[in-house]
Amino acid sequence: MDIELARTFLEVMAVGSFCGAAERLHISQTTVTTRLQTLEEKLECQLFTRNRNGARLTADGERFVAHATALVQIWDSAKTEMKLAQGQGSRLRVGAEISLWNPMLSNWVSWLQRNYPKITVNTDVSDANTLLAKLENGFVDAILVHRPRYLPGIMVEQLLEEKLIHVQVPNNSSPNLFVDWGTEFKAQYDATLPQPRQTAMSFNLGPLALHVMLKSGGNGYFRTRVVEEYLRSGQLERVPSSPEFSYPVYLVYKSSTTTSVLDLAFEGLREIASDYKEWQV
Known part of the structure; x- marks a missing residue:
């Protein structure tokens, strides 16, 4: 499916009108209308009801929001990864629960910057369920959590016993x-x-x-x-x-996504976990 159809759908949903979406996307209102009509034809359902006040999601439209969001996120992530693959470095996407950003995640990122400055690091701090969902969907490479989820293909390693x-x-x-x-x-x-x-x-x-x-x-x-x-x-x-x-701390990652870069990053994380300097709030 054309990703721009999904992106246009999300813009209409966000601003509540075809006209507003056209302004944000820098295209004509006719183009927005055509894209939405094409999308509805492909999905064989009506996504919006339109009136003088704007556009409102139908029940089918509400169900499509999660799918459209995932499509756009995956495409944007793929574009970023492919651009980076043509350059000099590598990218790591790591996440941690809110209670673990300091010092575990911050020390990990600092270690990577000192030892492997060509590695680009993206961080994500959120609740455990959100992080686990992102890991399963491929939006992060590894996460730090207190309560892991044991699933096929998911590797769980205890880092320390808190x-x-x-x-x-x-x-x-x-x-x-x-x-x-x-x-x-x-x-x-x-x-x-x-x-x-x-x-x-x-x-x-x-x-x-x-x-x-x-x-x-x-x-x-x-x-x-x-x-x-x-x-x-x-x-x-x-x-x-x-x-x-x-209250132990676990490293969680997909067994299918391990790379030499991840292996190096995990070595640094294990080194940090074995350092018993006091934690800070």
């Missing part, structure tokens, strides 16, 4: 701060801890919760390497008799 530990501010241990470290952690927390997490202040970002706790007091579960320096300085202390929870 832990979540219960800490508090000395003499100022209220309120309870609950950080959502994932489904498994919540199940372990509910089964082990006496205080219900529903009554605590809730966060979906560990660095934010730690910042609040250090500034105003409280207690909560955080990654060992993040709170290590605060434990040494006395700003935080371990909560006595509280359990620890495992």
Whole structure:
């Protein structure tokens, strides 16, 4: 299928009119209309309903959005890769969960820049499900996650064994701060801890919760390497008799996409993972 048909469809959807899409694509409104008619003929369905207020997706149009987006993304990615293949270097597309961008991903990219400056690196920081979907669809080469998905053709390698530990501010241990470290952690927390997490202040970002706790007091579960320096300085202390929870870091990639460049990059990542300098928020 002509990628420009899909691209035009997405522009009409984004601006809500054929006229607006024509302006953004720098083509005539007649061309937009012709492209959409051609696309509807190929798909044998109506994608938009038009009225004086613009264009609105039909039910079939809504179903086609994901397909059109994937087509355009794959084509744009292919063009970028082929342009690079004619040049001097190689490209790596790596991703990490939000909690792993610093220092794991940032240190990895820095290592690549120092040791292999001709390698172009694209980074993607997102939630685990989004990253895993991008990996399966070929939009990234490798990702760093805490909870991998075991599927045929997907390689999973544990890089290090991180832990979540219960800490508090000395003499100022209220309120309870609950950080959502994932489904498994919540199940372990509910089964082990006496205080219900529903009554605590809730966060979906560990660095934010730690910042609040250090500034105003409280207690909560955080990654060992993040709170290590605060434990040494006395700003935080371990909560006595509280359990620890495992929170390992995994490298995930497709077995079919391994290359010499990826192998070099993985060597650097393993070197970084074996370095036990404290992590930072």
